[in-house]
Amino acid sequence: MAKTVIYLDVNGVRHEVHCEPRKLLSDVLREDCRLTGTHVGCEHGVCGACTVLINDRPARACLAYAVQMDEARIMTIEAVAQDGRLSPLQQALHECHGLQCGFCTPGIVMTFEAYLRENPSPSEAEVREALSGNLCRCTGYQNIVRAILLAAERLRAETADV
Amino acid sequence: MKPAAFSYHRPRTLDDALSLLALHGFDAKVIAGGQSLAPMMNMRFAQPAHLIDLNALPQLAGITLEPDTLAIGAMTRHHEMATSSTVRAVCPLLAEAAATIGHYAIRQRGTLGGSLAHADPAAQLPLVASTLGARIEIVGPDGSREVPAAQFLIAVMTTDLAAEEIIRAVRFPAAAPLERHAFEVFSRRHGDFAIAACAVTAVLAGDTFSSLRIGVGGVADVPLVLDDVASGFLGETADPRTVARIAEAVAGAIEPHDQAEISAVYRRDVVKALVTRALQRVTAGTAGMAQHG
Numbered sequence: 059m060a061k062t063v064i065y066l067d068v069n070g071v072r073h074e075v076h077c078e079p080r081k082l083l084s085d086v087l088r089e090d091c092r093l094t095g096t097h098v099g100c101e102h103g104v105c106g107a108c109t110v111l112i113n114d115r116p117a118r119a120c121l122a123y124a125v126q127m128d129e130a131r132i133m134t135i136e137a138v139a140q141d142g143r144l145s146p147l148q149q150a151l152h153e154c155h156g157l158q159c160g161f162c163t164p165g166i167v168m169t170f171e172a173y174l175r176e177n178p179s180p181s182e183a184e185v186r187e188a189l190s191g192n193l194c195r196c197t198g199y200q201n202i203v204r205a206i207l208l209a210a211e212r213l214r215a216e217t218a219d220v
Numbered sequence: 221m222k223p224a225a226f227s228y229h230r231p232r233t234l235d236d237a238l239s240l241l242a243l244h245g246f247d248a249k250v251i252a253g254g255q256s257l258a259p260m261m262n263m264r265f266a267q268p269a270h271l272i273d274l275n276a277l278p279q280l281a282g283i284t285l286e287p288d289t290l291a292i293g294a295m296t297r298h299h300e301m302a303t304s305s306t307v308r309a310v311c312p313l314l315a316e317a318a319a320t321i322g323h324y325a326i327r328q329r330g331t332l333g334g335s336l337a338h339a340d341p342a343a344q345l346p347l348v349a350s351t352l353g354a355r356i357e358i359v360g361p362d363g364s365r366e367v368p369a370a371q372f373l374i375a376v377m378t379t380d381l382a383a384e385e386i387i388r389a390v391r392f393p394a395a396a397p398l399e400r401h402a403f404e405v406f407s408r409r410h411g412d413f414a415i416a417a418c419a420v421t422a423v424l425a426g427d428t429f430s431s432l433r434i435g436v437g438g439v440a441d442v443p444l445v446l447d448d449v450a451s452g453f454l455g456e457t458a459d460p461r462t463v464a465r466i467a468e469a470v471a472g473a474i475e476p477h478d479q480a481e482i483s484a485v486y487r488r489d490v491v492k493a494l495v496t497r498a499l500q501r502v503t504a505g506t507a508g509m510a511q512h513g
Contacts, residue, residue, distance in 0.1 A: 059225035079228035079271070082262075101221035102259035109325050115299075116325040120221075121258040125228045126251075126273055169325055190410040191323025 064128040068093065069137035077124055084108040084119035087134060095135035095164050099193070106192035109165035110134050116172045135164035138171060146216070147171060147209040156205035158196035166192045170206050178214055182207060223261040230273045234280070234359065237272060237386060242361050244270040245383040251275075252295055252334035255326050280333070280388065283307060288394050290314075291357075294333025294387040298345075302327065310394045313352065313401040313419060317344040320403065323411045333387035336372065339379045342414040342438035344405065346373055350443040351419040351435030354392045360385035373442040396431070399423050402498035406490050414438050416476075416487055418494040422458075422502045429454050434466070434498075436491055439476040449473050458503040467495040 061076045068091050075090045087096045087110070099105035101120045108119040111133040138145045144152060147170055157163045166189070173188050174180070180188070185206050186199075194202060231237035241248060249268035251257055252275070260266040274280060280295035283306050290311045292301065301307050302319035321327055321335075321344050335345040336356060349356070349369035356372045358365050361384055369390075372380045381387065395401065405417040416438040423431040432450040437443045449469045456462045476487040 059227070062228070078225065080223045080225050082222070085222075102262050103255060103326065106323070106325065112329075115328040117329050118255075118325055120262065121254050121329070123223075123228070123254075123258075123271075126230075126254075126275060128230075173324060187410070188324045191325050 062125055064125055066091070066124070066127055067129075067131045069133055075124060079123060079125040081124050082120050083110070083122040083124045083127055083132070086124035087119060087132070090124075093134050093136050097161055097164055099161070104193070105162070105165075106169065107162050107165040109168045109192070111168055111172055114172065116169045133168070135167055138167055145171065146212045147174065147206070150205040150209035150212065151202070154201045154205035154208060156197065156202045162192055162194045162196075166194070166202060170209070174206070174210050174213055178210060178217070180207075180210060185210075221262045223258075224264055224267040226261075226268055226271045228271050228273065230276050232276050234277060234386070234388075237274060237277065238359065238361060238384070240270070240272050241384045241386065244272070248272050248383075250337070250386060252331040252337075253297065253329040254334075255322065255330040256334065256338045256340070274333075274386070281331075285310060286391070290392045290394060291389050292332055292392065293389050294331060294336075296332050298322075298327035298330045298332070298335075299324075301332065311352070311392045312395060313403055313421060314345075314348050314392055316401065317348045317403040317405075317417075317419065320344060320405050326411075332390055336369075336390065337379060337381055337387055339373055339375075339377050339442075340413070341376050341441055341443070342417065344403070344414075344417060344437070347417055347419050347435050347437035347443040348403070349373075349390060349392070350445050351421070351433055352392050354390050356380075356387055357389045357391065358385050359388045364388065366391070370442075370445065375441045395421070396423055399431075400502045402501040404494040404498045406494055415482055416490045416494055418491065418498050420495070420498040420502055422499075424458055424503070427457055427459070429456055429458055429462075432466075434470060434495065436470065436474060436495070439474045439487060439491060444474060446470055446473055460500075463496060463499040463503060466499055467492045470495045 059078045064075050066073045084098050087093050097107040099107035103118045103121045110119045229240050248270035250272050281293040284291040298318045298321045308315040354369045355366045401421045403419050405414045407414045419435040421433045434450050435445045471488045471492040476484045478484040
């Protein structure tokens with residue numbers, strides 16, 4: 059199948075990509091954009107490891123074909139830390155021991171970077187509902203939930219200070 | 221887990237989309253949110269030669285309040301239906317059900333039209349559309365037509381939609397004044413495919429049922445709306461004893477398949493529990509009341 063040319067805005071950088079229509083967004087991010095922070099687990103939308111933001115909304119990169127994303131704005135885990143400083147969510151995951159092997163972490167960070175913007179004061183039940191879309195086989199989730207609630211608290215305090 | 225090769229089309233007008241479908245028909249699949257189709261393509265259960273993407277057709281998305289009806293464009297995402305104040309006020313059962321589909325990230329992309337066209341027998345939106353008597357607006361080469369959801373859904377993953385047609389919108393009747401609702405779904409893992417689901421709407425006159433609709437999903441090839449069962453309880457007192465009798469009657473009226481992983485006995489028990497929960501919420505007044513009217 060002939061390759062097509064698409065343009066992706068990934069983390070504010072414009073990428074010209076030549077790929078077959080069948081190539082997954084997750085594979086284009088990793089292989090063509092050389093951004094391997096987006097992890098590939100199940101490739102059918104169940105595990106959540108490949109979650110990125112497409113035009114600011116979280117989505118499975120394995121359930122989108124890159125050709126569909128021509129001229130779209132993609133944000134990946136590589137753009138979350140600013141100037142080497144972890145985001146409040148990343149910092150909270152670090153402090154709460156919210157990761158062990160780290161494979162699922164990029165997907166969890168991307169999901170909740172978006173989720174906490176939409177719902178800055180989630181209950182624990184709401185966090186657990188939103189987290190149900192990301193599989194973690196190490197932690198048992200307890201520390202991830204604690205980290206997200208801590209990050210939400212700090213983000214609210216940050217906003218209140220402004 | 222990589223799909224087979226396909227040609228990609230991204231029509232910018234509905235006419236272009238219909239022309240492409242007329243041309244490629246049976247060799248083509250329409251992709252909306254892709255949250256069911258892409259997994260099937262990645263696993264090569266589906267291998268369309270042509271993929272026609274509706275994501276450049278914003279006119280297919282949106283929520284419009286019409287007299288007594290809520291018209292929702294086929295490309296409207298689950299998350300928007302779950303969080304829209306209009307849907308929550310006018311068609312609260314739909315909003316509640318949409319919030320239970322898959323996971324947060326899945327709901328950002330999955331669409332109303334995609335879910336109906338996919339017609340998974342355990343899915344939320346076909347169940348809600350059937351229970352509420354929604355009408356599906358279909359557009360094709362010969363113009364548009366409207367089909368009631370119950371006629372649109374024919375069998376497992378089989379609908380009335382022809383190869384050259386597209387769903388344009390779905391019209392849900394607005395909830396009646398004082399109508400109560402509840403949606404209950406059960407799966408082994410949160411957000412996974414449902415073992416069964418149940419949708420209920422009811423109006424109470426004093427403490428008796430003056431209207432009652434019960435839909436059950438996941439127990440047959442298509443969602444079942446049990447009007448014969450429900451009508452037998454009109455005028456009865458909405459108390460725990462009646463709730464138990466209704467749940468028993470629903471469980472007796474269905475004939476779920478006996479499967480290796482999920483036996484018919486178990487599925488019937490799940491349905492009984494879900495109907496009981498939904499009716500308890502509806503009769504206790506803890507279910508959301510319709511906000512308008």
